[in-house]
Amino acid sequence: MTKFKIKSGDVVLVTAGENKGKQGKVLKIITDKEMAVVEGVNMVSKHKKPSATNPQGGIEKMEAPLHISNLSLVENGKPVRVGFRIENDKKIRFSKKSNKAI
Numbered sequence: 001m002t003k004f005k006i007k008s009g010d011v012v013l014v015t016a017g018e019n020k021g022k023q024g025k026v027l028k029i030i031t032d033k034e035m036a037v038v039e040g041v042n043m044v045s046k047h048k049k050p051s052a053t054n055p056q057g058g059i060e061k062m063e064a065p066l067h068i069s070n071l072s073l074v075e076n077g078k079p080v081r082v083g084f085r086i087e088n089d090k091k092i093r094f095s096k097k098s099n100k101a102i
Contacts, residue, residue: 002031004068005082005093013079014041016070023074027063035065042066073102 006012008029014022024038044064050057072079073095081096093102 002034004029004031004034005084006036006068006071006073011074012036012038012071013074014038014066014070015072015079017042017066019066026071028065029068030065033065034068036068036071037063037065038071039063075100075102 006026006029008026010026011023012026014020014024019041022038022041024041026036027039028037030036040063042064043061046060046062048054048057048060073082074080075095075098078097080098082093082102083096084091085094086092087101094100095102
């Protein structure tokens with residue numbers, strides 16, 4: 001299993017693609033495809049068939065996954081690079097810009 005520098009719940013900035021410059025919270029990480037679903041970014045229209053839970057059916061807007069390489073963690077509104085270090089026998093993530101633990 002691969003380790004990523006971005007986790008669910010992090011606020012990220014999209015650095016490439018048609019959604020470049022947008023920020024959002026990571027809802028889900030798809031580890032085997034190296035992708036992440038970001039809240040309010042990369043919206044697509046999905047056609048839903050009528051069902052018992054949704055008797056009307058119709059077109060639903062939802063977030064599509066983005067590749068992890070196109071995302072950057074945000075600290076104080078600015079993108080930062082992430083590093084790992086050992087503190088008190090625990091591996092922690094830290095911002096390389098401010099050198100503070102995330």
